[in-house]
Amino acid sequence: MMIVIAPEKAVKQELYWVNTLLENGLSCFHVRKYAWSEQEIRDYIEGIDSQYHSHLVLHSHYFMAKDFGINRLHFREIERKDGQHIDYKDSHYRLSTSTHSIHDFNKLGQEWTYAFFSPVFASISKEGYGGTGNVLSDLPLKNNKYVQLIGLGGITQNNMIEVLSAGADGVAFLGGIWQSESPVETFVECQKKWKHNLYNKEIKKC
Template sequence: MIVLSNPTIIANEINVIHSLFEEGLQLFHVRKPDYSIKEMISFIAQINPEFRQQLVLHSHHELIENFKINRIHFTEEKRKKYNLEKYKNRDIHLSTSTHSITDFNALAPEFEYAFLSPVYPSISKENYFPETDLLEAIKNRTNTATKLIALGGINAENIEKTLTAGFDNIALLGTIWNTENTIKNFKSCQEIVLSYLQ
């Protein structure tokens, strides 16, 4: 299971991130689109080094060397402009974002997994709704080299339906950060995912 950071500052955020890892979080996407490189350095530096291998950087990819991070994420826009050759034959895990099954199917095999979103109306972004029924659309999946991760409006009530439809795993954002029950929500979702994927 994957959790994305809130795009803006959240009170007690670093402590929450540590708690999520301690509860068994697999991967944490550091998505802070407006952070300067200085702000990003300060943010990552506060995260316990033992969890660095589970961090995925969405921006300021050059910091992977400084912090010994080996995972980077490309937005759809960056993926289309970027030459992935520089990451070939290096121990770096690549992921990306997609918004249609057609784009997902066309991904290069270098991508370990990709988000497909929004599956449901977003919890964190107002007025951000699916334009197509992605649960139906993934019946046309042909790319099996890249894991397909559901993002957008995912919560404990719809995880099972999402995985049954054919997604390989889920990613959480609003369910984690738009609540006072962050850890409780995480554990509820984790329990469902683990029982389904076992």
Template structure:
């Protein structure tokens, strides 16, 4: 399971990130679009060294080597057209249709496809397609398909049944009064699937 950072600062965020890792979080995507490079450096530096191999940078990709991070992410709007993956790196991207996902090169280890359900964290962001029929059009099996958008404990099983390989969480964690408990609940659902 993947968790994406809240775009804006959250109280006790680093402490929560550490607790998520200690409870089995596989990957943490750092998506802070408003951060300056210095703020990004400070944020990454605050995360324990033992967790750096599970961090994914959405911006300031050049900082990856400096911090011993070997995972980078491109949004659908900043994804290069002619891209070749740097050696030793895992690269992911965001997509918003099965056609866009199918067109990805094998350089992308996984890709988010969103929104699966009505977003918890973004207002008026909801699916305009029927994923049950769209996912059947999948022809790209080199890239893992990660469901994102509105996924929480009440519909996580449904997202996996639709055909997503894995899921990513954002609003169900950061808009929760107890993010760790919510993560554990979602984790149990994934493990039991």
């Protein structure tokens, strides 16, 4: 699974890029705009072609999900620990969350489809965040059979295969996409590497 997360601060032509990413095969886009108002989030989603609304994941304003046919919701670590996801766990929604230790990831229950595991590398979008821990070396300790682990933090087209080879089920991009000259060209290159990695895994099975 390859995921792109919305930039915290709006970028030039952002909705154009989001729509073009989805047109080019992005299957999961996280609408992560915690500081935005209800109307700003609504306008943002309305600016995304409705055929792609099923690919969106809400990080807030969950009540909008029904309005737009969105069935994916994300809860931050603190929200999960506060039990804010409880009302949604037995519904049709696909839930995801964030973790920062392999111990916490391994304890996640079957209500979670996947979880971010971060920071893998030094963050591109948050200067000074990450890059000093042992997140990458902890990946082989993953033993949760029900939840997919998605590496997050400083991931680019140049290091994504390292994360997948270490045991991650997928990767999430933020700064690696939005701080590139062309978010779509960068995503397409990542997509090629993803497919090549899957092909190599299939070859090894033969």
